[in-house]
Amino acid sequence: MHNELATIESNEQISSIYQQMVLSAPLIAKDCHPGQFINILPDPKWTHVMRRPMSIASQSNGKISIIYKVVGEGTSILNNLKPGDSLDIIGPLGNYWTDFDTDYPVLLAGGVGIAPILYLHDHLLIKKIPHHLIMGTRTKDEHFFKEKTNASIVLTTDDGSYGIRGSVINALDSIVSGKNSSVIFFACGPSPMLNAVNRFATDKNINCYLALETLMACGFGICQGCAIEITNNSAISQTYRNQYALVCADGPIFDGKDIPLC
Amino acid sequence: MHNELATIESNEQISSIYQQMVLSAPLIAKDCHPGQFINILPDPKWTHVMRRPMSIASQSNGKISIIYKVVGEGTSILNNLKPGDSLDIIGPLGNYWTDFDTDYPVLLAGGVGIAPILYLHDHLLIKKIPHHLIMGTRTKDEHFFKEKTNASIVLTTDDGSYGIRGSVINALDSIVSGKNSSVIFFACGPSPMLNAVNRFATDKNINCYLALETLMACGFGICQGCAIEITNNSAISQTYRNQYALVCADGPIFDGKDIPLC
């Protein structure tokens, strides 16, 4: 964990509603893994008492990136930053994805949930681990990944304006049933999507790892503010108690089996 | 009184530490008088509960200007505004200078206290009323008025780097004693300067009007927060009580005789 004053390399709109910011942050870049996040101070004069957490979307050569959607004050400030500006960030935070050696990884992303999934995708490409990536958005303009598509990258839109119509779940059946070996899910996205993926995995007895989000004050296990209910005290936990886990320290990646189905 | 969304025409540094901002604000420009001020909302997302009051430094053709020094958050935000940006202002507020028809006006300004004095100076020029203007700063670089100097405009610096060394008081004696008719003072500036001017006027039995500053929440007589002690319940008052007056509503211009000498 480092508190680094990163320099912004670029900050660009990559689709109708998503921005990507590349940061030079050598210390964090050196230590980070797919699924981890950073905690951002949007401005030295920030008048909120919490930083803003963002998943790491890529890592290479001392640089990391984030992919974000402007939703409020913090992300608006981020959106106005220019190359050369500096940004106070803490990271890498949280646990990360492992376990991609035995089963066939299927990566599932919804909306800005693409950030950590993209990082994992890059990582698997580098390690030459064959896998599938399914990404869903509401409509065509929100996709920024269109040019990169190939047989193992599947895009969906809620309105059918691009790729498969519907949610990422609609693309799963054919991929999963087409595999001889057992598959494993890595998913990040809005709660309804994660719940659907978790339910699908449970039904088919597939291992499934979900990246969750909650409000965070500290980002590294101190404030106990980011607790979620868990149904099972799994082995991957670091500070698990019986009933609650901390998303920032025990997560953000959880075994789907530990999360209540809903 | 109007609440106007003014458009910034220009916003420029005019000396080592002073900025001038010209605003297109037709409603306020139409109604304002020398000595009055506006109350500024520096930013729609302003996280303070008070606006920032600034004297009007000029008025013409639907435009007004302010002259300000960057001292904190509000003035920093003002300093970053660009031509074309808009600014939410309330004005004109407060009372204004009159009484320049009988006596010979001597205008005294210290630091940013120049703003209302400059407006009064313009006004007297238009009305072709002969007068003197004395302006003091700490050092040469702070003066932005140098090119305009003539026999009736006298500049001083605390360090003697330009014009007369010392405060505006040092320039007064020769001007006052050189006049046959009686003189009248109009002054704005830091408290020590106003106190010195008031004392000088009292000693010589000269009429003297001072523009004061206090912290202001509302700016027009509602919150009662801008009270100052007064020694005398003068005729110029609008809401004077016996002991306190409101700088925003009874002032900002006060008869020196009503203000405690210190």
Next chain:
Amino acid sequence: MLTIRIGNLTFASPVLTASGTFGYGDEVSDLVNVDLLGGIVTKSVTLHPREGNPPPRISETPFGMLNSIGLANVGVEKFCKEKLPKFKKMDTHVFVNIAGYAIGDYVETLERIEVEDSTISGYEINVSCPNVKKGGMQFGVDPKLTEQLTRALRDKTDKILILKLSPNVTKIEDIAQAAVAGGADMISAINTVVGMGIDIATRRPSLNTVFGGLSGPAIKPIALANIHKIYKSVSVPIIGIGGISSAKDAIEFMLAGADLVQVGTSNFINPAIGINIISELKSYCEKENIKSLHDIKGKLEYQ
């Protein structure tokens, strides 16, 4: 849609302006059409004229301000002559806020106003005043005193009687119940929270009175908690006050149990804020298909 009926008063909208932050409604007439407001509450009126506290009287704090105005006002006599007649021209509810230093002060002030031929809708009683007979303890921190004061005033008027409570107590429920027991028609809350500021350069308090009252967005969470506690302990209508600066804030207070709200400190940033909130509330009701804002009173959901 925004109309709220309380007893036999009809409020065109649930947004009023808070005592001490909107004068007597006439000072802002250049900027605001007060008739569009649900109502206004006057600056506190006292039996005798009051100069107020020595300066400095205000200071800024993070997202808030401190004040110790000291109830500066012209006194009830001059109030009746100069201010009261002006309310006749206003087509909105006017509540006269009364403050005092002994129960007799409050009663005499109210009686003086009652004898006038006026159009006011009622009184809001500021109990955050030091009781000189009880060594300066405030009326509003003691349930017995609050009940006595309320009853004494109740006996003298048939107009709406609102008790305005202070948050600076261990258990506001006790004070609210006492006010209702004494005959209050409504409860309004909160008055300012006791606070203090210091200027480290001069080493002096930022207010002449050392302690003052904190108001503004910073106190909104405290105000909401107090409103919800009052809502759970009494059944009279409630006016929510404290840090309100948007329709969203106003709705939060209604969900917590308020029938009406008052906007205070935010008037200083924008004197038309009350009216802006009213039009935002209208859009909200339309969007959410809410027939009457009264339907959301206390509709906070939890087990």
Next chain:
Amino acid sequence: MLTIRIGNLTFASPVLTASGTFGYGDEVSDLVNVDLLGGIVTKSVTLHPREGNPPPRISETPFGMLNSIGLANVGVEKFCKEKLPKFKKMDTHVFVNIAGYAIGDYVETLERIEVEDSTISGYEINVSCPNVKKGGMQFGVDPKLTEQLTRALRDKTDKILILKLSPNVTKIEDIAQAAVAGGADMISAINTVVGMGIDIATRRPSLNTVFGGLSGPAIKPIALANIHKIYKSVSVPIIGIGGISSAKDAIEFMLAGADLVQVGTSNFINPAIGINIISELKSYCEKENIKSLHDIKGKLEYQ
């Protein structure tokens, strides 16, 4: 210059970190050298392990936050095994914050820690906990209960005993005096202010427990007022807490009467904030030619 002596403890600087906002000092070791701090106060420890409250447990407010963590902690047994030994490696004062639901809980917890061979400097007692025997009323709102609790703990330890007071009372002076009468060595204040948040989209409270504790810069004026009241009513050393995020804030608390300060919520924005404040304080003393920060304690000037 920054050294403060209190009893027979020497604090290298007057800046500590507040309970619940800095863990046990080891989680931040990557970012902060805790030995540079005046001291740390642990998260509250209870007799039995506590899961804490259901989520959501935190939310943001204007310049502040609400929390209802529910004293989630491993319990004193595990605390003694896993956390206590780590403090031996730290060269700073460690105070163990203790919470409980009956006087016996507090006493047993303290006794359990006392028998360990530890290097801790003392205890901070969190009295903002519901007393199950008294229908959930908090210990810290009742002077008698506060005195009893303090005395019971005083009997069991010779280490520094700090009573941490709640601001949610009518008269904090009474509670401070009771704590001193019971034998407290020091008073710390304030704990969080009762507040509430509402999400208008879901119509649910922003915290699962409905009410929670407000902290951060928004409460600084309230904290300062409480510290100054405590300073005027007791003569034991005082630790100022509430919204501190700069040396300027720390100095304000000292002028109001604090000997030491604790930094809480601001650690979340910057875990090194305590250490930054310490170096700012050093520059301040140099600039102002202050020999010892203790010289400014209570040096607020007014008539």
